[in-house]
Amino acid sequence: MKRVITAALGVLALALAGPGADARQTSDAATSVIYIHAGRLLADPSTGEVRSRQTIVVENGLIREIRDGFVGEGEVVDLSDRFVLPGLIDSHVHITSEQSPTSRFDRMTKSAAESAFDGAHYARITLEAGFTTVADLGGQGEAVIALRNAIARGVVPGPRMLVSAGSVSPHGGHGDANGVREELVPVLRPPSVCSGADDCRRAVRERVRAGADIIKITATGGVLSDTAAGLNQQFSQAELEAIVEAGHAMGRIVTAHAHGTDGVNSFLRAGGDSIEHGTYLDEESIRLFRTSGAWLVPTLMAGDFVAREAARPDTWLTPNQRAKALEAGPLMLEMVRRAHRGGVRIAFGTDSGVSRHGDNAQEFALLVRAGLTPLQAIQTATVNAAQHLRLDRQIGRLRPGMAADIIAVSGDPLADVTELERVRFVMRAGRIYRRD
Numbered sequence: 001m002k003r004v005i006t007a008a009l010g011v012l013a014l015a016l017a018g019p020g021a022d023a024r025q026t027s028d029a030a031t032s033v034i035y036i037h038a039g040r041l042l043a044d045p046s047t048g049e050v051r052s053r054q055t056i057v058v059e060n061g062l063i064r065e066i067r068d069g070f071v072g073e074g075e076v077v078d079l080s081d082r083f084v085l086p087g088l089i090d091s092h093v094h095i096t097s098e099q100s101p102t103s104r105f106d107r108m109t110k111s112a113a114e115s116a117f118d119g120a121h122y123a124r125i126t127l128e129a130g131f132t133t134v135a136d137l138g139g140q141g142e143a144v145i146a147l148r149n150a151i152a153r154g155v156v157p158g159p160r161m162l163v164s165a166g167s168v169s170p171h172g173g174h175g176d177a178n179g180v181r182e183e184l185v186p187v188l189r190p191p192s193v194c195s196g197a198d199d200c201r202r203a204v205r206e207r208v209r210a211g212a213d214i215i216k217i218t219a220t221g222g223v224l225s226d227t228a229a230g231l232n233q234q235f236s237q238a239e240l241e242a243i244v245e246a247g248h249a250m251g252r253i254v255t256a257h258a259h260g261t262d263g264v265n266s267f268l269r270a271g272g273d274s275i276e277h278g279t280y281l282d283e284e285s286i287r288l289f290r291t292s293g294a295w296l297v298p299t300l301m302a303g304d305f306v307a308r309e310a311a312r313p314d315t316w317l318t319p320n321q322r323a324k325a326l327e328a329g330p331l332m333l334e335m336v337r338r339a340h341r342g343g344v345r346i347a348f349g350t351d352s353g354v355s356r357h358g359d360n361a362q363e364f365a366l367l368v369r370a371g372l373t374p375l376q377a378i379q380t381a382t383v384n385a386a387q388h389l390r391l392d393r394q395i396g397r398l399r400p401g402m403a404a405d406i407i408a409v410s411g412d413p414l415a416d417v418t419e420l421e422r423v424r425f426v427m428r429a430g431r432i433y434r435r436d
Helices: 003-016 103-109 112-129 141-155 182-188 197-210 237-249 261-271 282-291 300-310 320-340 360-371 374-388 417-421
Strands: 033-041 051-059 062-070 075-086 087-095 133-138 160-163 215-218 253-260 273-275 293-299 406-409 425-428 431-435
Touching: 003 160, 051 075, 062 215, 062 282, 075 374, 075 425, 087 374, 112 133, 112 141, 112 360, 112 425, 133 425, 141 160, 141 197, 141 237, 197 215, 197 237, 215 237, 215 282, 237 261, 253 261, 261 273, 261 282, 293 374, 300 320, 300 360, 320 360
Parallel strands: 033 075, 087 133, 133 160, 215 253, 253 273, 273 293
Antiparallel strands: 033 051, 051 062, 075 406, 406 425, 425 431
16 A cells, blocks of 8 residues: 555656746755855854855755855855745644544545545645644554655655654544444554553554654543543553653654643653643643653644634534633643743644644744744744754754755744745755745
């Protein structure tokens, strides 16, 4: 099946390229030297320093050097009237799907191959929005792995991908086959569902065998699982410790979907690396975050989206989903405000696939509403996310030897962070995918 999906995606690449697309995006590795003239350049968001009239020299997909002034002979990309910065990183997406009134039906009818084709479409949209790296947390394993590999080989345009290839979930909890007829559960239940410490170690190891870059677990109930099981802790402490131990032993970071305070704190005590959502975190959570150095990936867009959808009289959410969305969604901005004030490290993530792919940059305005400055919001999607995903030697900054992941906007995102919703230029690994 993987060979079928991958071959099909290769054929699809040219169709997705679209009219007028830059020829380099479907070629082999970018080998020519490119000189990018940057009118204003934020090369290292950790410092906030913006330099004017800079030339970024790109060779073989990497940044060779950054020079003062506009220099270079040969291929020149003129961004002299643009604000240039590193490609953005989204630490939480679901690239092979998008929530809609047909989502429950799609779950029953779509094959892995169809999901991979959907993912190729959403991957291109995400890349053109300026997100050059994403982490897919929970997508159908066979589809996301095939898509990740096809993008890495250059046959499909999309962001660099890390994948969890499913989620480690408890029987009956968020991530299990909920809201379906009982006889369908054995068919729809993922192999990563587990009970007991030893069984959960098995689930982690099988995700690694299947090709997972990251271990993602569901430590608490979730809004969009069709069950009235709440949003609190669903794994035992022993199970959480076994999952983290097994993931770390196999060289993987372990992140947890977690809303309820008990699930957030139990996972952090177990040594987990990051929390996705964190809706009900408390002062003890903040202390645990700071002590352990774990990351918070708040996914404010997801909370905003489900709250708005649940408030609609004609909502397609089920009664179970609607009740949880109305409860949790409105709380997330204040949660981030408290976490930020408390010194919690924040990495950018949207949960796109709940909200629309390509709208990822709307998360920046929500982070600013929660109390971050525009620069701090940009840091979450560059240097912070790169460190969180353990890719900080490759991406997140523009410096010699690092990947030529470069975007540009017309205005100043440090003055108006919504400029990042209107990206005009995208380069990933030395290839140009958008030039408006």
